[in-house]
Amino acid sequence: MARAATTADVFNAIAEGVRRDILHLLSRGERAVNDIVHALGLAQPQVSKHLRVLRAVNLVVVREEGRQRFYRLNPVPLRDVADWAEQYRQFWEQSFDRLDDYLRELQQKETHGPDHRKT
Amino acid sequence: MARAATTADVFNAIAEGVRRDILHLLSRGERAVNDIVHALGLAQPQVSKHLRVLRAVNLVVVREEGRQRFYRLNPVPLRDVADWAEQYRQFWEQSFDRLDDYLRELQQKETHGPDHRKT
DNA sequence: TTGACATATTCCTGTATGGGTATATATTAC
């Protein structure tokens, strides 16, 4: 089997940095494809293709108006990502606490223990 | 260019469901490779390969003991994912509010307007 | 109709995947 399709789920879709850039841009409001092309300095077909992926996982919504297509962010699927990542918050906060303890400990030694500084 | 390497960053590394499963398992504590193999019902080489990817992006840490290697979760890089996703929280909460408004509006019509129900 | 414009699709190519299987490496036991 190869890697899962980029359209398989939100996690695969957002793995690509360009697509995250597009989402970020769209978070500031609806944009026509050409706007995105110029704002991000990308080639038009590439943008269309990335938008297709984002559409497939429901991260953007299109509104057609004449020959233009306005893309809008649909943030809802990002909750899955946030929920998934947040589930580990306690762990990295613990890590930070441990680091904090460690730094405190170092400082204790620095202040009260023998001085090993070179200078 | 092809898709970015799975080891390119955390976003690419966690795109694969199996790797998320491994992280989840490790969140309950350190595990030897074979433990992971049996807990998740995967083939040993596949587990080793996924662990390699997770190591490359610093999501796990190894401790060697005899012929066993105990892998431990390093949650810190997941902050990047959480931070990225959380930045959109306001947007999906707004979406939810709008949906809420819409549902309220529907109910208004249901209660006070003409009844269009088929039954 | 013809042409300009906006967007999507197709085709190409190099690259990297993830699973399967076999094998290498390292450690422990006998």
Next chain:
DNA sequence: GTAATATATACCCATACAGGAATATGTCAA
């Protein structure tokens, strides 16, 4: 030393990418 165990690596294969270039589709204007 030899075998057993734990893990990592190498190899094969089918798949799917992302970017580039060319082209198709659809819409508006003259």
